[in-house]
Amino acid sequence: ILNVEQSPQSLHVQEGDSTNFTCSFPSSNFYALHWYRWETAKSPEALFVMTLNGDEKKKGRISATLNTKEGYSYLYIKGSQPEDSATYLCARISNQFYFGTGTSLTVIP
Amino acid sequence: DTGVSQDPRHKITKRGQNVTFRCDPISEHNRLYWYRQTLGQGPEFLTYFQNEAQLEKSRLLSDRFSAERPKGSFSTLEIQRTEQGDSAMYLCASSSRDRDNSPLHFGNGTRLTVT
Helix, strand or coil, X not given: CCCCEEECCEEEXXXXXXXXXXXXXXXXXXCEEEEEEECCCCCCEEEXXXXXXXXXXXXXXXXXXXXXXXXXXXXXXXXXXXXXXXXXXXXXXXXXXXXXXXXXXXXXX | CCCCEEECCEEEECCCCCEEEEEECCCCCCEEEEEXXXXXXXXXXXXXXXXXXXXXXXXXXXCCEEEECCCCCCXXXXXXXXXXXXXXXXXXXXXXXXXXXXCCEECCCEEEEEC
């Protein structure tokens, strides 16, 4: 089993604050890294698919970076809003998807 | 594209009973995955189909679990002789093989409670 670790496990921030969290994974046999957002009572939705070392992806106020050599990815949220409250999952893809345990974000109005 | 649908949304069963869940993937997706998620954990891989072929099954999965995708469309996951430890959210996801980096599209899950 390839361990994908996410930190912190949970996070509370004030509306308007910027925040970031980490996904760490084994760097060998790397194929791709995915980020998903999972809101309560909904299904997980894909945010980013990242494959190349040094990749940076952005969607609105959310961005992500990838370092495949050292085995980590950061997810950044600029100016957090209450609607950003969700669990953020990363998944390392080799022959299948290996998910981390997620970071639970709560944005306090 | 109606998305991935799972049925039922919730299932409460007594220990020892058999349960079956259904997943209908996005129609043009030929890859289908089953995951299990328990409190405080990320989704745990159970099994994976490409069309009707079951290509991989988690070693953590006991013989009480079986999955099928008979015509390469919908899939069923059956748990025999359920145990309290089987209580979890069972998620189905699909993706397109044509794009190897394509993300997973998840259903809303089936929440199983074994009493």
